[in-house]
Amino acid sequence: MPPAFDPDAAAAYLTAADASLTGRVRVHLVQHQLAWHLPSPPARVLDVGGGAGHQAVPLARQGYEVTIVDPSVAMLEEAATRLADGPPEVAARVRLVPGRGEDLPQLVPGRFEVVLCHGVLLYLEDPDPLLRGVASVLAPGGLVSLLTLQQPSLALRLALGHRWTEALSALDADHEVGVLGLPTRAETPETLAARLEALAVAPLAWYGGWLFADLLGPLDLPDGELEAFLALELEGSRRDPYRRLSRVFHLLGRGTASAPRAGAPQAVRPPIPSA
Numbered sequence: 001m002p003p004a005f006d007p008d009a010a011a012a013y014l015t016a017a018d019a020s021l022t023g024r025v026r027v028h029l030v031q032h033q034l035a036w037h038l039p040s041p042p043a044r045v046l047d048v049g050g051g052a053g054h055q056a057v058p059l060a061r062q063g064y065e066v067t068i069v070d071p072s073v074a075m076l077e078e079a080a081t082r083l084a085d086g087p088p089e090v091a092a093r094v095r096l097v098p099g100r101g102e103d104l105p106q107l108v109p110g111r112f113e114v115v116l117c118h119g120v121l122l123y124l125e126d127p128d129p130l131l132r133g134v135a136s137v138l139a140p141g142g143l144v145s146l147l148t149l150q151q152p153s154l155a156l157r158l159a160l161g162h163r164w165t166e167a168l169s170a171l172d173a174d175h176e177v178g179v180l181g182l183p184t185r186a187e188t189p190e191t192l193a194a195r196l197e198a199l200a201v202a203p204l205a206w207y208g209g210w211l212f213a214d215l216l217g218p219l220d221l222p223d224g225e226l227e228a229f230l231a232l233e234l235e236g237s238r239r240d241p242y243r244r245l246s247r248v249f250h251l252l253g254r255g256t257a258s259a260p261r262a263g264a265p266q267a268v269r270p271p272i273p274s275a
Contacts, residue, residue, distance in 0.1 A: 021219050025210040026248075027054055028230050029237055030118065030147065033207045033250050037143055041065075042093075043113035046137060048101040048130070049120035053079035053094070056116075057086070060093040067095040067108055104133035111139040118147035119248075121192075122184045128195060135199035138255040144201050147209065149186040150249045157247070160215065189249050201253040208243030209250060211236055 034055075041063030047056040050068035052075050060066045060083075070076055076096045083091040099107040101120060115134050121127040134144060154176050158167035170176070178184035193203040212233055213219070221229055236242035243249065 021221065022210050022213045024226075025213045025230065025233050029207070029209060029234055030055060030145075030250060031058060032234055033237065033252075034116075034145060037145075037204065037252055039113050039143070044110070044139075045114040045116065046104075046108060046112040048104065048115065048117040048134060050116065050118075051075035051079065053082055055118065056094065057082055057090070060090045061086075063093070064114075065093050067097060067112070069097045069099050069101060069104065069107055071098065071100050073098060101130040102133050104137050108137060111137055112142060113139050114143045114145070116145045118145070120148075121146060122149040122178070122186065123182065125183075125185060127185075131195055131199060135196075135201060135255070138201070140255055142255045143204075144196065144253040144255065146192060146196075146251045146253075147248055148192065148251075149184055150209075150244070150246060151186040151188050152244060153214075153247045154186055156245060157214070189251050192251050193253070196251075196253045200256045202256060204252045204254045206243070206249055206251045208237040208246030209248035211242055211246040214247050 041059075042065050045056065045059055045064045045066045047053075047066060047068045049070055050056045051070050051072065053066075053068055056066045056068050057079070068076065068079055076098060079094075079096055083094055097107050101117065115138050117130070117134055120130065124130060138144060151174055154173050155167045155170035158170050174186050175183055176186070189203075189206040193206075196203060210233060212229070219229075237246065237250075
């Protein structure tokens with residue numbers, strides 16, 4: 001039987017990972033990709049599984065009203081510490097709520113113009129209950145932002161480690177054992193877009209996550225090179241074939257005015273634009 005997900009163990013890992021080059025690339029890409037689609041502040045933003053606030057706190061600095069929901073008390077305490085070290089007017093715009101994304105209707109009041117859920121779906125064998133929770137608190141016309149593991153990256157990562165036989169099997173796989181020693185689930189932008197459409201959220205755009213940082217392995221870049229490297233990752237995240245080879249993908253959707261009726265046929269899915 002696989003080990004159970006431990007939110008506090010994940011918190012310790014993610015705190016260290018965010019300081020790595022890959023972590024810096026991830027934050028840089030997601031912040032820029034979000035900025036291309038976000039409404040103006042002070043829109044209400046919900047960050048599901050937002051942990052220590054690496055995405056949410058910068059949004060609060062810009063004037064957004066932010067709620068972070070996370071099952072890890074350790075992560076929320078880290079977010080509280082970050083907020084306490086900053087301007088009080090920023091901390092006043094952030095609410096920290098312990099709990100699971102599946103329970104959103106019971107945890108947070110009202111609806112949100114933006115709902116983020118980054119790095120959570122890959123740990124769920126069935127992501128639909130959480131996605132239903134996300135859709136239930138999304139305002140009409142609101143923005144959904146999802147970040148999860150991309151299926152083609154499973155074989156690519158194994159091949160980079162010269163694990164040829166495992167890489168061959170992974171070409172058709174949608175699971176792997178992740179860095180926390182837990183089974184993780186991968187999918188494609190198209191399959192996740194179909195899940196959103198069933199919840200009356202229309203696909204808007206999708207981008208890659210980090211690619212070159214994964215291919216090159218650990219790097220210690222001086223500041224001058226880091227700026228150019230981040231520019232390369234950002235532009236690659238918008239283009240095929242690079243975005244389809246990245247470790248994760250970032251899918252954005254727009255809520256419609258009405259939820260789907262039970263048993264209603266699913267609409268034909270249009271191509272997902274890249275930007």
